[in-house]
Amino acid sequence: MEVAIVLSRHNSRKEARMLISAAKTLGERKISLWYFSNSIEGMNKLPVDDIIWMPISEDFLPYQLLPALKERYDEFSPDVLIFADDYTGNNLAVELSYYINGTYIKGVTDIKKLFSGYLFAKRVYGLHLESQREYNSPPYLLSIAKDSFEEIRGDGLPNIKKIKNTTFKASRNRKFIIHKKEKDRDLADFEVVLIGGRGIGSKNNAKSLVYLAKLMGAGVGATRPAIYNGWFDLSCLVGASGKSVSPKLCMVFGASGCMPLLLGIKKSQKIIAVNIDPYAPIFDNCDVGLVDDCNKVIKSLIERFESCGSNRSELVHKDFKVK
Ligand SMILES: Cc1cc2nc3c(=O)[nH]c(=O)nc-3n(C[C@H](O)[C@H](O)[C@H](O)COP(=O)(O)OP(=O)(O)OC[C@H]3O[C@@H](n4cnc5c(N)ncnc54)[C@H](O)[C@@H]3O)c2cc1C
The missing domain is CATH 3.40.50.620 (HUPs)
Structure with missing residues (x-):
């Protein structure tokens, strides 16, 4: 090798x-x-x-x-x-x-x-x-x-x-730079932001989160470990070293809720968190908490959004229990 x-x-x-x-x-x-x-x-x-x-x-x-x-x-x-x-x-x-x-x-x-x-x-x-x-x-x-x-x-x-004919300019061929549309529109402009943490677990699961965001018309953010694992683009970083968001709804999937991340989401009007660990600090800093596998929740939300087409009223809160 x-x-x-x-x-x-x-x-x-x-x-x-x-x-x-x-x-x-x-x-x-x-x-x-x-x-x-x-x-x-x-x-x-x-x-x-x-x-x-x-x-x-x-x-x-x-x-x-x-x-x-x-x-x-x-x-x-x-x-x-x-x-x-x-x-x-x-x-x-x-x-x-x-x-x-x-x-x-x-x-x-x-x-x-x-x-x-x-x-x-x-x-x-x-x-x-x-x-x-x-x-x-x-x-x-x-x-x-x-x-x-x-x-x-x-x-x-x-x-x-x-290498004589090296390909340099990426501007016409940026297909491997993901979330291009989301990148063009600033994350801070979205009314709903979905954030993926390390608990997302894989790039495929990250793609499901991006797909769910597309269905919901939401922006995609991520924690530092999720980005360092290569699951999300660097531009998705939310927190002390990344972007701050203040959407109407911020949904946090599989992130523990460390201080650097909280600094980036604390201005959100409502925070919904999904984590398998009932003692995760994110549950002390959210409005609605769900103790569950975040990938299962993402999958069921995708099914709900796909099945309801354009009739999307009252979709999200039916799926969540208030703490
Ligand atoms: C100077 C400095 C600046 C930093 N800046 C930032 C920053 O801007 N943004 C940032 O995000 N971090 C930043 N960090 C890193 C930060 O301290 C944390 O390490 C990071 O936020 C943790 O990310 P995480 O919650 O995704 O990972 P972890 O802390 O590892 O948490 C993963 C969580 O996923 C849960 N989980 C696992 N599997 C599942 C599942 N299947 N379903 C549901 N939940 C699951 C676990 O219970 C756990 O709570 C910074 C650190 C330093 C030192």
Whole structure:
């Protein structure tokens, strides 16, 4: 299996050497550098097996690199892609992760190879704690926290392949940037907002939530973990680091109700929360609470909305018990 390190001309050789060290901890595998830059100077003797060089002359936004990145992914299908923990790296990782149904982990500080998978560590809660978690469903898209790994020493003689006709501009082909219509219309403008949390559990379930939102004419928001898992677009982030909403109705599915999220939804006129944990903090901060599997509730709401066509009066509240 191959591991790909994705870098652009904004990254230094020092950073590249650090990311190669991180890639080496994944075990014996072929390491490729996928490099977006007008010049390969400085990177051509790095100790990797291959360099896929995609010349780009103008300055760029991360999304403009996505088509080329996707092409390379379709060609080589590495099970791990490593990015720098910077604006371009994290944006590329989260967007590609959505497209390839991968697991995106931001700011990885340590990697351990296990018998069946990997242990990835990262800092959480304002960098005060380190969390370690076992993962066993690739592909993984990791952004590596700065200075987490020693820079690898020495040079190499990589095979360099220059991609002549790289596809850059994504503006005409943005089909993998989801919720385009919702993105165009600001989340703050919707009267009803549906928010998906980690309890949504998968990208397919996230798609069901998006479909329900479409049926209800609602906007879609998401918590940070649900976005970092690649289930929702980055633009859906609601909370302290994302958008604040103040709809007439905010429905929160599978989110615990941590303070950063509450800051983004507290101005909603009514909050309905669905969570399997009766002690989830969201139940202290909502008007109506339902202790249930959120995906079952989403499914039954979809059935109700689909069956009633345009006659949608009194639909939502019949399904919910007041706390
Ligand atoms: C500086 C900083 C800024 C942050 N900014 C934001 C921000 O802007 N927005 C944000 O969202 N987070 C932000 N966070 C992260 C925040 O602290 C929480 O980690 C995050 O909100 C938790 O998201 P969650 O509720 O989806 O996940 P979790 O806390 O893991 O909760 C998942 C919930 O889903 C429930 N669940 C599981 N399965 C099901 C099911 N089948 N049906 C129903 N319920 C289920 C569980 O009981 C649990 O309550 C920030 C953190 C920091 C440190």
